[in-house]
Amino acid sequence: MTVTIALPSKGRIRDGSIEAFEAAGIQISAVGNERSYRGRIDGIENVEVAYLSASEIARELGRGSIDIGLTGEDLVREDVAALHSRVAFRSRLGFGKADVVVAVPEVWFDVDTMADLGDVAADFRLRHGRRLRIATKYWSLTQQFFSAKHGIQVYRIVESLGATEGAPASGQADIIVDITSTGSTLKANHLKILTDGVILQSEVCLVEALKDRTEEDRDTIESLVSRIEAALGPA
Numbered sequence: 223m224t225v226t227i228a229l230p231s232k233g234r235i236r237d238g239s240i241e242a243f244e245a246a247g248i249q250i251s252a253v254g255n256e257r258s259y260r261g262r263i264d265g266i267e268n269v270e271v272a273y274l275s276a277s278e279i280a281r282e283l284g285r286g287s288i289d290i291g292l293t294g295e296d297l298v299r300e301d302v303a304a305l306h307s308r309v310a311f312r313s314r315l316g317f318g319k320a321d322v323v324v325a326v327p328e329v330w331f332d333v334d335t336m337a338d339l340g341d342v343a344a345d346f347r348l349r350h351g352r353r354l355r356i357a358t359k360y361w362s363l364t365q366q367f368f369s370a371k372h373g374i375q376v377y378r379i380v381e382s383l384g385a386t387e388g389a390p391a392s393g394q395a396d397i398i399v400d401i402t403s404t405g406s407t408l409k410a411n412h413l414k415i416l417t418d419g420v421i422l423q424s425e426v427c428l429v430e431a432l433k434d435r436t437e438e439d440r441d442t443i444e445s446l447v448s449r450i451e452a453a454l455g456p457a
């Protein structure tokens with residue numbers, strides 16, 4: 223059998239992923255020409271490398287169509303349903319760090335916590351004739367955090383696939399749930415993070431799809447995981 227390992231083909235976590243493999247002494251060579259989206263690991267016969275986008279890696283891990291992948295924890299937690307039965311986070315790799323946060327307009331002076339926001343959400347329809355709108359691409363993380371964790375049930379998610387921080391100013395939403403690293407985009411858009419509004423501290427992880435495997439494939443995976451862990455640290 224063949225073990226398929228997926229690495230980001232582009233974007234902000236691509237270079238760090240390649241460096242992680244180099245640090246572990248794992249050499250990848252392209253199959254076919256230099257622009258090929260498939261590769262092999264030198265010295266290990268039964269491994270195929272697939273280059274996919276960060277969010278495709280999360281999705282394919284959930285489907286079990288790849289065996290291991292390097293991608294952001296936020297994307298895996300957002301995209302994979304029944305997470306614990308489908309994937310295992312094997313190592314946290316220490317790069318691609320960013321927080322998924324709840325942010326509200328700075329001018330909401332009396333709203334600093336999720337409890338304050340819960341009060342606002344409860345009164346919103348009475349005051350404004352509609353539910354509180356949250357702009358985000360993180361539907362699932364938002365629902366888990368608002369409904370399951372904080373018991374806030376009355377809100378509406380407005381899907382936003384880009385420039386989410388602009389949604390409150392443009393009137394498309396009231397508040398946002400988005401990723402932040404330096405905080406400068408939030409600041410530029412006059413938004414503040416609620417004091418208990420950090421939903422997830424994400425970073426790039428080495429993630430394994432949970433499925434039945436031959437002993438040889440399991441050994442191959444364990445050997446790759448331990449080489450990367452030795453170079454970059456365990457989960």
Ligand SMILES: Nc1ncnc2c1ncn2[C@@H]1O[C@H](COP(=O)(O)OP(=O)(O)OP(=O)(O)O)[C@@H](O)[C@H]1O
Pocket residue numbers: 232233234235275276277278293294295296297318319320401402403404424425
């Ligand atoms: N400042 C940041 N802004 C957005 N994402 C960040 C940031 N810092 C780290 N990340 C992480 O980078 C990952 C997304 O990377 P990137 O946006 O490059 O992917 P992509 O290839 O564009 O994704 P897609 O699969 O949607 O095309 C996420 O896991 C995210 O948590």
Ligand SMILES: O=P(O)(O)OC[C@H]1O[C@H](OP(=O)(O)OP(=O)(O)O)[C@H](O)[C@@H]1O
Pocket residue numbers: 384385386387400401402403404405406407408
């Ligand atoms: O906290 P900061 O350091 O300001 O980073 C956060 C911002 O960076 C990303 O957007 P980016 O402009 O990179 O575009 P993208 O949404 O296409 O990834 C992300 O979506 C946030 O908007």
